[in-house]
Amino acid sequence: MRTPLRKPHWIATSVLPLTLALTVAGCAGGGDDSSSGDGSGGGVDPNGALSAFTTEPQNPLIPGNTVEQGGTKVVRALFTGLTRYDPVTGESKFAMADKIDTTDSKVYTIKIKSGWKFHDGTEVKAKNFVDAWNYTTYGPNAQLGASFFEQVQGYKDVHPADPDGDGPQKAPTPTADKLSGLKVVDDTTFQVTLYAPFSVFELKLGYTPFFPLPDSFFADEKGFEAKPIGNGPFKFVSRKPNTEIKLTRNDDYKGDDPAKFKDLTYKMYETNEAAYNAVVGGDLDFLDNIPPAGLTGGKYKQDLEGHNGSTPYMGNQTLTFPLYDPTYQNPDLRKAISLAINRQEIVDKIFDGTRIPADGWVNPAVPGYAKNQCPELCKYDPAKAKDYLAKSGFKGQIKLSTNADGGHKDWMTATCNSIKNALGLDCVYEPIPTFSETRQQITAHSMKAIFRSGWIADYPSIEDFLNQLYRTGASSNDGLYSNPKVDGLLAQADASPKVEDANKLYQEAERVLNDDMPVIPLWNQTSQFGWSDRIDHARLSSLKDLDLTTVTVKKK
Amino acid sequence: MGRYVLRRLLQLVPVFIGTTFLIYWLVWSLPGDPFAGKCGDRPCPPEYIAQMTARFHLDDPLIVQYGRYMLNLLHGDFGETFRGLDVGELIGDAYPNTIRLAVVALLIEAVIGLAAGVLTGLRGRGFLDNLVLVSTLFLISLPVFVTGFVLQITLGFELKWIKTTVSASPAPWQYLIVPGFVLGSLSMAYVTRLTRTSIAENKRADYVRTAIAKGLPQRRVVGVHLLRNSAIPVVTFLGTDLGALMGGAIVTEGIFDIKGIGSLVYRGILGKEGVTVTGVVTLLVVVYLVSNLLVDLLYAVLDPRIRYD
Numbered sequence: 001m002r003t004p005l006r007k008p009h010w011i012a013t014s015v016l017p018l019t020l021a022l023t024v025a026g027c028a029g030g031g032d033d034s035s036s037g038d039g040s041g042g043g044v045d046p047n048g049a050l051s052a053f054t055t056e057p058q059n060p061l062i063p064g065n066t067v068e069q070g071g072t073k074v075v076r077a078l079f080t081g082l083t084r085y086d087p088v089t090g091e092s093k094f095a096m097a098d099k100i101d102t103t104d105s106k107v108y109t110i111k112i113k114s115g116w117k118f119h120d121g122t123e124v125k126a127k128n129f130v131d132a133w134n135y136t137t138y139g140p141n142a143q144l145g146a147s148f149f150e151q152v153q154g155y156k157d158v159h160p161a162d163p164d165g166d167g168p169q170k171a172p173t174p175t176a177d178k179l180s181g182l183k184v185v186d187d188t189t190f191q192v193t194l195y196a197p198f199s200v201f202e203l204k205l206g207y208t209p210f211f212p213l214p215d216s217f218f219a220d221e222k223g224f225e226a227k228p229i230g231n232g233p234f235k236f237v238s239r240k241p242n243t244e245i246k247l248t249r250n251d252d253y254k255g256d257d258p259a260k261f262k263d264l265t266y267k268m269y270e271t272n273e274a275a276y277n278a279v280v281g282g283d284l285d286f287l288d289n290i291p292p293a294g295l296t297g298g299k300y301k302q303d304l305e306g307h308n309g310s311t312p313y314m315g316n317q318t319l320t321f322p323l324y325d326p327t328y329q330n331p332d333l334r335k336a337i338s339l340a341i342n343r344q345e346i347v348d349k350i351f352d353g354t355r356i357p358a359d360g361w362v363n364p365a366v367p368g369y370a371k372n373q374c375p376e377l378c379k380y381d382p383a384k385a386k387d388y389l390a391k392s393g394f395k396g397q398i399k400l401s402t403n404a405d406g407g408h409k410d411w412m413t414a415t416c417n418s419i420k421n422a423l424g425l426d427c428v429y430e431p432i433p434t435f436s437e438t439r440q441q442i443t444a445h446s447m448k449a450i451f452r453s454g455w456i457a458d459y460p461s462i463e464d465f466l467n468q469l470y471r472t473g474a475s476s477n478d479g480l481y482s483n484p485k486v487d488g489l490l491a492q493a494d495a496s497p498k499v500e501d502a503n504k505l506y507q508e509a510e511r512v513l514n515d516d517m518p519v520i521p522l523w524n525q526t527s528q529f530g531w532s533d534r535i536d537h538a539r540l541s542s543l544k545d546l547d548l549t550t551v552t553v554k555k556k
Numbered sequence: 557m558g559r560y561v562l563r564r565l566l567q568l569v570p571v572f573i574g575t576t577f578l579i580y581w582l583v584w585s586l587p588g589d590p591f592a593g594k595c596g597d598r599p600c601p602p603e604y605i606a607q608m609t610a611r612f613h614l615d616d617p618l619i620v621q622y623g624r625y626m627l628n629l630l631h632g633d634f635g636e637t638f639r640g641l642d643v644g645e646l647i648g649d650a651y652p653n654t655i656r657l658a659v660v661a662l663l664i665e666a667v668i669g670l671a672a673g674v675l676t677g678l679r680g681r682g683f684l685d686n687l688v689l690v691s692t693l694f695l696i697s698l699p700v701f702v703t704g705f706v707l708q709i710t711l712g713f714e715l716k717w718i719k720t721t722v723s724a725s726p727a728p729w730q731y732l733i734v735p736g737f738v739l740g741s742l743s744m745a746y747v748t749r750l751t752r753t754s755i756a757e758n759k760r761a762d763y764v765r766t767a768i769a770k771g772l773p774q775r776r777v778v779g780v781h782l783l784r785n786s787a788i789p790v791v792t793f794l795g796t797d798l799g800a801l802m803g804g805a806i807v808t809e810g811i812f813d814i815k816g817i818g819s820l821v822y823r824g825i826l827g828k829e830g831v832t833v834t835g836v837v838t839l840l841v842v843v844y845l846v847s848n849l850l851v852d853l854l855y856a857v858l859d860p861r862i863r864y865d
Contacts, residue, residue: 142607274813281720440589
């Protein structure tokens with residue numbers, strides 16, 4: 001029924017409203033009367049309020065320290081970076097940047113638009129970016145986003161590597177407290193020098209750790225944590241832990257994508273089910289993650305008739321082989337297992353058709369993606385699977401594992417059964433109680449079973465799906481995969497001055513993974529979302545946020 | 557009486573220290589890495605872990621950590637979560653909700669339970685007795701989450717009489733009636749049964765016969781003599797139940813999204829946050845101990861034969 005590469009229905013239908021919305025926003029730029037726009041019944045209340053679901057941020061709302069979903073949503077509303085990502089195509093577009101010049105992809109001269117202000121009234125200057133980046137990378141500040149600056153010259157001096165990972169030895173004290181590759185030219189211009197050419201760098205600039213910080217942050221960090229000050233479309237109002245975060249529109253916002261409503265409340269719920277009930281009951285306006293209880297049998301389509309949607313986002317689900325374990329050393333065995341998984345059937349039976357079977361290691365929504373990168377091994381073929389198994393000579397039990405608290409049991413068991421039936425081997429699913437225990441075992445490289453892994457893009461680029469996962473020693477290379485050929489191609493891709501050339505090389509590196517099958521691609525994720533009848537034009541961006549630029553609140 | 561209360565209060569101290577240490581130790585020895593899930597599906601950078609470990613003194617031996625925690629607690633400082641939130645504030649936000657919910661539940665179970673128990677106990681066998689018997693059996697056999705979801709769906713989604721989720725904090729009283737009923741329903745059934753049995757038993761007691769023989773009006777016989785004596789087991793039950801209601805509210809709080817201590821503890825355990833769990837449970841222990849003390853004191857009021865010297 002659903003072909004893997006079908007252009008998602010949602011994109012097709014939403015492009016029109018998007019272009020419409022953009023032109024409307026563009027026209028309304030100077031004036032303030034935008035209530036005459038769309039004709040979807042009832043007027044638009046430009047001063048309306050809406051609430052959206054989030055989870056409690058893991059860390060204080062400092063951009064450089066926010067890399068998980070719950071916090072990122074809020075930080076993206078509070079801040080605007082040099083670039084932003086198109087909600088539909090994921091393309092990187094200029095936001096605060098006026099011009100980004102580079103001739104060799106090694107030295108970037110970035111000019112920002114003048115006249116932008118932080119919420120406290122101070123102007124956003126080039127210095128604010130440079131200071132923020134220096135702060136984020138400085139080792140002792142222990143910011144989670146530090147590693148995204150690793151290509152910038154001087155990174156190794158301000159952020160020396162810990163000699164033994166997270167072992168007992170302390171990381172050496174940095175020899176510098178500022179990145180030598182960052183230079184403020186004037187109030188609106190700064191220069192970034194990288195260690196080596198890296199064309200994807202520009203695409204990274206819209207990610208949260210690259211946001212600017214106001215001067216007041218450096219004067220009073222505690223005060224900033226209590227009341228974050230950004231430069232984005234929304235201002236911070238108040239926060240009640242585990243309950244809500246209130247924001248309000250920044251009317252001085254200079255961007256071309258202001259919100260069409262006033263007050264935004266991010267609400268936290270005890271469970272996803274409670275949030276679902278709240279959105280059905282009308283207490284919550286937008287839920288980006290409909291829980292399994294609502295998905296079963298398409299229940300949410302009735303509960304939220306005309307108020308729901310489904311969109312692919314830049315995430316995939318994979319199975320990773322612990323290559324440090326002697327059991328899975330043989331690539332033929334790994335290929336056999338990949339061939340033995342009936343992806344389409346599992347997607348149809350378990351997920352009600354809401355996932356897209358993978359045809360490669362990179363998510364289709366990501367710029368740089370190429371079709372059918374895993375042409376042979378990612379298709380269900382029991383006969384071929386048996387051939388590979390015979391070649392490997394493996395006779396034993398296959399174990400799959402993941403955390404039991406994440407709702408993965410059904411598809412993990414189905415996958416196991418598929419392997420069992422196709423290969424005639426015994427396969428067991430062995431869950432580990434909590435996510436943190438699972439993560440601990442993965443990080444410690446003590447997994448004995450094939451484990452679930454997934455990746456959600458930090459920034460939309462094929463690079464993010466490969467460099468972080470398959471390069472030798474990469475931060476998220478959890479299976480300890482290493483292939484000099486892949487490393488070589490990735491390094492070559494990193495160094496090519498043009499994004500298009502780089503992408504070709506990344507795609508080539510991706511194809512090499514066919515030889516080793518270190519990670520089995522399963523399917524690409526989609527997110528089902530729903531909204532209340534108080535709002536219109538609600539949709540989910542490809543980074544899994546409510547698109548704050550299109551959503552409107554109905555007039556009462 | 558005064559000395560008895562004092563003695564009981566002093567007993568609280570070792571119990572308090574014992575329980576808090578036990579909880580601290582339990583959370584401390586849970587498997588898992590507190591920072592494992594904090595950086596999404598990727599490992600946290602070592603600098604981050606090192607900094608957090610130093611900041612929360614996680615490398616110290618358990619006893620030192622516990623000692624530091626207790627010392628801070630004496631100053632009224634409940635500590636900080638790994639997310640950098642003040643535990644005292646979290647508890648301050650969450651506790652009132654749970655207390656309100658528990659009070660509503662307790663009121664519902666006491667009023668309805670006692671009334672039904674007294675009625676059936678006095679009347680004896682008959683239609684009403686059978687009805688109460690069957691309905692209490694029904695409530696007892698239903699797990700709380702079934703009652704919760706059924707009421708949420710029927711009263712909330714279908715009939716739209718109640719709000720499906722409370723969400724607001726502090727939770728408004730009127731929203732808590734149905735969640736309170738759900739939480740108290742099981743105990744309400746027990747209270748009904750206890751009261752009924754107790755009344756039925758005491759109805760034939762000597763002192764009741766004496767009271768009737770003295771020619772006292774029916775209302776006084778029942779209201780003062782019978783009820784007061786029959787109330788002792790019920791009061792014991794209600795007193796201990798208050799603690800159980802607060803601790804056991806986690807399911808109800810989850811269904812109706814009440815921002816109480818249930819989820820606070822649950823998340824604390826999952827995230828290995830000893831500070832949060834100990835803080836919340838410490839207060840639960842205090843509530844439990846105090847409510848037990850109150851129950852014991854009530855005995856003396858209810859039963860003239862009991863005296864504390």
